[in-house]
Amino acid sequence: MSVNDSILAAESDFSKAIVHLKDQFAKLQIGRANSGLVEDVLVEIYGGTQPLKAVANISIPEMRTIQIQPWDKSALGAIEKAISNMNVGLNPINDGNVVRINIPQLTEERRKELVKMVKKLAEDTKITVRNSRQNAHNAFKKLKADNAITEDDLKNADKKLQDKVDDANKKIDELAAVKESDVMTI
Secondary structure: OOHHHHHHHHHHHHHHHHHHHHHHHHHOOOOOOOHHHOOOOEEEEOOEEEEHHHHEEEEEEEOOEEEEEEOOHHHHHHHHHHHHOOOOOOOEEEOOOOEEEEOOOOOHHHHHHHHHHHHHHHHHHHHHHHHHHHHHHHHHHHHHHOOOOOHHHHHHHHHHHHHHHHHHHHHHHHHHHHHHHHHHOO
């Protein structure tokens, strides 16, 4: 693997980590209805498990309400049970046709907890970026040991890689700042 291949592989890992962070941020309950809160909940139905988005239509009829309409009404109980088992404070209401979830107003204490979660998710993503950087750096060292690159090439490769790491960390910090702002906005 060449230096450029290692850098591209690391960049790909950075991008995947950032996409994962965005997905995790979308699942945080910030006082507004968001289908991302429930769409990947696994529902035990038809002798197996399916993500909720595969067995029902999820809509947001109001700012604080998620409405779940299953394609098969016999799935209502299983959907209600799966959401209750999430243990994130969501209380599903089954009216016989749809399951509704009213999103409660966030308290100041809950907002502070969410900010801590945002910071932890961002830090975990930065750790993933650092691990990918280390893998690329190890590949550079191996190339140097095999005399495929010179000492100057190694330093240049490390500098290029560090620039990519800095860009990824900046993006992570920006995403975290936006999410913290969303959480703290009443």
